[in-house]
Amino acid sequence: MSGNPEQIAVGVIGTGGMGSIHAENLHTRVANARLTAVSDVDAERAGKLAQQYGSAAIFTDGAELIRDENVEAVVIASPDPTHAPLVLECLKTEKPVLCEKPLADSAEAALEVVEAEVELGRKLVQVGFMRRYDPQHVAVARKATEGEIGRPLMFKGVHRAPEVPTSWDSEFVIRNALVHDLDSARWMLGQEIEEVFVRGVNNDPALGEDTCDLQSVQLDMSGGCIASVEVFVTARYGYEVNAELLCERGIAQTPLPHDVVVRSAFNRSQRVPEGFLGRFSDAYEIEVEQWIDALRRGEEPGGADAWDGYISLVASEGCVESLKTGSPQRLEKPERPKLYRS
Numbered sequence: 001m002s003g004n005p006e007q008i009a010v011g012v013i014g015t016g017g018m019g020s021i022h023a024e025n026l027h028t029r030v031a032n033a034r035l036t037a038v039s040d041v042d043a044e045r046a047g048k049l050a051q052q053y054g055s056a057a058i059f060t061d062g063a064e065l066i067r068d069e070n071v072e073a074v075v076i077a078s079p080d081p082t083h084a085p086l087v088l089e090c091l092k093t094e095k096p097v098l099c100e101k102p103l104a105d106s107a108e109a110a111l112e113v114v115e116a117e118v119e120l121g122r123k124l125v126q127v128g129f130m131r132r133y134d135p136q137h138v139a140v141a142r143k144a145t146e147g148e149i150g151r152p153l154m155f156k157g158v159h160r161a162p163e164v165p166t167s168w169d170s171e172f173v174i175r176n177a178l179v180h181d182l183d184s185a186r187w188m189l190g191q192e193i194e195e196v197f198v199r200g201v202n203n204d205p206a207l208g209e210d211t212c213d214l215q216s217v218q219l220d221m222s223g224g225c226i227a228s229v230e231v232f233v234t235a236r237y238g239y240e241v242n243a244e245l246l247c248e249r250g251i252a253q254t255p256l257p258h259d260v261v262v263r264s265a266f267n268r269s270q271r272v273p274e275g276f277l278g279r280f281s282d283a284y285e286i287e288v289e290q291w292i293d294a295l296r297r298g299e300e301p302g303g304a305d306a307w308d309g310y311i312s313l314v315a316s317e318g319c320v321e322s323l324k325t326g327s328p329q330r331l332e333k334p335e336r337p338k339l340y341r342s
Contacts, residue, residue: 010072011073012026013038013040013074015045019078025289039060071095073096075099080104084109091125097125114307123305127304134280136254137188137243139252148250155185156243158230160235161275170200170323173233174215181217182229196328196331197328198319213234214234240279314331318330
């Protein structure tokens with residue numbers, strides 16, 4: 001294999017927005033990685049990305065990239081329905097994979113990934129829940145384990161975006177926005193989601209009168225904790241994600257964005273990010289950097305695993321059903337396999 005032998009040779013599948021972000025981080029910010037290959041059904045777009053970030057090989061078939069002997073690890077950032085089949089291909093070739101959320105387009109498909117990885121006997125799959133690498137979220141989560149403010153009792157999440165494409169419906173809001181908050185609640189509280197209850201309203205008729213672009217979500221957790229999440233994807237004013245842990249003797253919460261405070265024309269203001277990159281660019285870089293470092297040390301990925309990806313989809317499907325029926329939904333799921341108990 002050509003290049004620096006100390007670097008992990010990575011192939012990126014999908015060269016749209018997320019794939020481009022990962023490619024740029026791998027090429028310019030992660031010293032121990034080398035962008036070796038890119039794949040997209042749009043060969044021209046893949047070629048432009050390959051040219052922009054070195055001399056990566058170009059594929060139009062993601063499975064062919066995975067099977068290429070020059071690729072040691074894979075990042076999947078292609079459309080959601082392709083995720084599970086491509087992850088399964090990575091498991092067949094025993095190559096580590098960082099797959100953007102969601103792990104699959106259904107909980108059933110995600111369970112197939114879990115079962116394949118259990119059969120393999122070692123963890124190779126990491127799911128791209130990047131909030132687990134956001135310095136603000138990590139600092140709040142740490143407070144839950146330090147003991148200073150006691151054990152956590154409740155997670156509160158806020159997830160707001162200025163606007164979304166008109167193709168989004170209520171289910172898409174849950175599967176592609178709320179899913180992050182479902183993972184955050186499980187991660188920060190250290191408990192599983194047992195029951196979900198979702199109510200919603202329509203704020204933007206352009207999305208269709210049946211689309212609930214503002215949703216209020218209540219979660220009952222396995223260890224007696226509760227969680228509350230607000231998802232508002234047409235908030236107009238900017239992009240904002242906050243997390244708060246209410247504990248026995250205090251509260252830990254993410255701060256407002258660290259931007260300059262401006263005083264002008266009888267107002268005091270602070271800029272709010274326009275989109276997710278303005279809020280989580282550091283998290284994406286740290287995520288892929290720590291993933292690569294773990295691979296170099298021969299360790300299992302340290303972020304959200306395939307089980308986390310599966311449970312997030314079980315909870316998402318429960319939320320969809322709750323929103324449709326107006327009733328709380330208990331989640332049915334199998335026992336966590338031993339592979340994911342450590």
